[in-house]
Amino acid sequence: MFDIKNLDITGALVLLDSGEITSVGLTQALIDLIKAEDSKYNAYLTLDEEYALAQAAGADAKRAAGETGKLLGIPVAIKDVLNVEGQVCTCGSKILEGYVSPYDATAIAKLRAAGAIFLGRTNMDEFAMGSTTENSAFQVTKNPCNTDYVPGGSSGGSAAAVGAGLAIAALGTDTGGSIRQPACFCGCVGLKPSYGRVSRFGLTAYCSSFDQAGPMTKTVKDAALLLEVMAGVDEYDASSAPVDVPEYTKHLTGDLTGMTIGIPKEYFIDGIDPEVSRTVKAAIDKCAELGAEIKDISLPLTDYAIATYYIIATAEASTNLARFDGVRYGARAEGATDPIDLYKKTKAAGFGEEVKRRIILGTYVLSSGYYDAYYGSAQKARTLIMQEFDKAFEDCDAMITPISPVPGYKIGENENDPLKMYLGDIFTVTANLAGICGLSVPYGKKDDLSIGVQILGPAFKEENILKIGDALERK
Numbered sequence: 001m002f003d004i005k006n007l008d009i010t011g012a013l014v015l016l017d018s019g020e021i022t023s024v025g026l027t028q029a030l031i032d033l034i035k036a037e038d039s040k041y042n043a044y045l046t047l048d049e050e051y052a053l054a055q056a057a058g059a060d061a062k063r064a065a066g067e068t069g070k071l072l073g074i075p076v077a078i079k080d081v082l083n084v085e086g087q088v089c090t091c092g093s094k095i096l097e098g099y100v101s102p103y104d105a106t107a108i109a110k111l112r113a114a115g116a117i118f119l120g121r122t123n124m125d126e127f128a129m130g131s132t133t134e135n136s137a138f139q140v141t142k143n144p145c146n147t148d149y150v151p152g153g154s155s156g157g158s159a160a161a162v163g164a165g166l167a168i169a170a171l172g173t174d175t176g177g178s179i180r181q182p183a184c185f186c187g188c189v190g191l192k193p194s195y196g197r198v199s200r201f202g203l204t205a206y207c208s209s210f211d212q213a214g215p216m217t218k219t220v221k222d223a224a225l226l227l228e229v230m231a232g233v234d235e236y237d238a239s240s241a242p243v244d245v246p247e248y249t250k251h252l253t254g255d256l257t258g259m260t261i262g263i264p265k266e267y268f269i270d271g272i273d274p275e276v277s278r279t280v281k282a283a284i285d286k287c288a289e290l291g292a293e294i295k296d297i298s299l300p301l302t303d304y305a306i307a308t309y310y311i312i313a314t315a316e317a318s319t320n321l322a323r324f325d326g327v328r329y330g331a332r333a334e335g336a337t338d339p340i341d342l343y344k345k346t347k348a349a350g351f352g353e354e355v356k357r358r359i360i361l362g363t364y365v366l367s368s369g370y371y372d373a374y375y376g377s378a379q380k381a382r383t384l385i386m387q388e389f390d391k392a393f394e395d396c397d398a399m400i401t402p403i404s405p406v407p408g409y410k411i412g413e414n415e416n417d418p419l420k421m422y423l424g425d426i427f428t429v430t431a432n433l434a435g436i437c438g439l440s441v442p443y444g445k446k447d448d449l450s451i452g453v454q455i456l457g458p459a460f461k462e463e464n465i466l467k468i469g470d471a472l473e474r475k
Helices: 009-018 023-040 049-064 106-113 156-163 180-186 220-230 274-289 300-323 339-350 353-365 372-392 418-423 429-434 462-474
Strands: 044-047 075-079 117-122 169-174 189-192 212-217 260-264 293-297 398-401 437-446 449-457
Touching: 009 023, 009 220, 023 044, 023 049, 023 075, 023 117, 044 156, 049 117, 075 156, 106 117, 106 220, 117 156, 156 169, 156 180, 156 212, 169 180, 169 189, 169 220, 180 189, 180 437, 180 449, 189 220, 189 462, 212 220, 220 437, 220 462, 260 274, 274 293, 274 398, 274 437, 274 449, 274 462, 300 353, 300 372, 300 418, 300 429, 353 372, 372 429, 398 462, 437 462, 449 462
Parallel strands: 075 117, 075 169, 260 293, 260 398
Antiparallel strands: 044 117, 169 212, 189 212, 189 437, 398 449, 437 449
16 A cells, blocks of 8 residues: 555656556545545645546556556646646636636646646635735635644645645746745745746736746655656747756756855845754755855845845736736626726725735836836846846856745734735745746754755756755755
C-alpha cells in the first residue's frame, strides 16, 4: 500500500510504471483523502471527481497500450486563476462565480499533452491580490503546519494542498511572491519561472508584466520536471520567450563546486525573525560545504522595490480588471438604469475590498496629472532595478535570501492593516520587477511553522536555482 500523503511525482511515476498502482486508484485515493480532510484546511474550492477519474482511466488505457508521457496519470491541483476547459474558473471572486472556461491555458494544455490529470481548483486571494488567501470571496484557507495561521498567498490553496498531502503537486501563479511565500509558509517547494519562460495565455491577468505560472511540489526534482513540461515559447503569448528549455532534472547533481552564490546585504534587515535569519545562514553555510563560493553583494535599490512594485501592479490591475463590467461575461447586477449604473453596481457587488483598494490606487496613479509622478517614475525605477540585478549576476550564479521576515501570520492578523501585508513582500517582489527566476525550498522550522529559503537566479537560468535547491534539499 502506498503512502498517498507523502507520495511525490517521481515516486508515483515509479509505481505507475511498475503496475503497482493504477492512475484510477491513485486519483481515487486522493479524492477520498480530500473529502476526508480538506475541511480542516479549505485548500480546494472545487473537486472535479467525475472528470478526474475519467482522465485517469484514459491514462491507464494509454499506459496499457504502451504510450508514454512525462506526467502520464499524475493528478495535479490547479490554482483557480488558470483556465481549464470545462471547469469553473472564478479567480476567487464573486464576479466570476459560475464562469466555466471554454479553453485550456497553454500551461494546462502542455500538462494535458504530457498526461497530467486535473483534480480540482484551489483557493486563492481574489484575482491573486493578497499574501494570505484571506481575500478569497469563498473561504479562508488554513496553513497545514498550524491551522491558526494563514497559508500565505495568493496561491495559498495550492500550497496548503501540497503541504497537507492533499495534492501530489499543484500549479500556482506568482506576481510578487505568490508562489514562493505560501510555499515557504506551508513547507513545500515553489518555483517562480523567469518572466516569459511559461506562457501567460489562459492565466487571468492581475499584473500582465509580472504574472508567471509555476509549480508547487514536494521536491525540487518534481518542480524541475513540471517546468520542463510547462516551459517554452507560445504563439498565443507575445511575451513568451523563444529560449530553449533545458532538461532541468539533469542539473540536479547535489554538487555545487564551481558555483558562486551572492548574499545581498539589503535582504538581512532589522526586524527579521531570528529563526528566519538562522535558517537562511544555515543554508548559506551548507552551500559553502557543498563547494559553492559565497560572496557578499549589494543591491541598494531594494529600498525602492515595494513602492515601485505596488504602483505598477495596481496600475495594471486597474486596467486588466476593467473588463469585468457586467456586459460581456461574469456576474451582472440587477436593477441597473443605464450602462454606467450597471458598471457601478456590478463592480461594487462583485469585487472584494482588497481588489477595490488596488483598483482605486491603480486608477489614481494612472490619472491625469499623476501619471508621470507615480507610474512613469516607477517604470524608470523598475528599469534601474533590472539593471542592478543584471550587474550583480555578472559576479554570481545565484543569490540566497530570506523569503518572508517572519515564519507566518495568524489568521486575521493583517485584516485591518493592509500596509503591513504589503511590506511583508519586501524580499519577493524584486524578482518580479527584474523578471528573474526564484525558488522557495523548505529548510527549517520555528515551533510548528515552516521556514523556507529563497534562491534567486538570472533570467532563464532556472537550472542554477534548481541545482542549489536540490542540493539543499538533500542536506
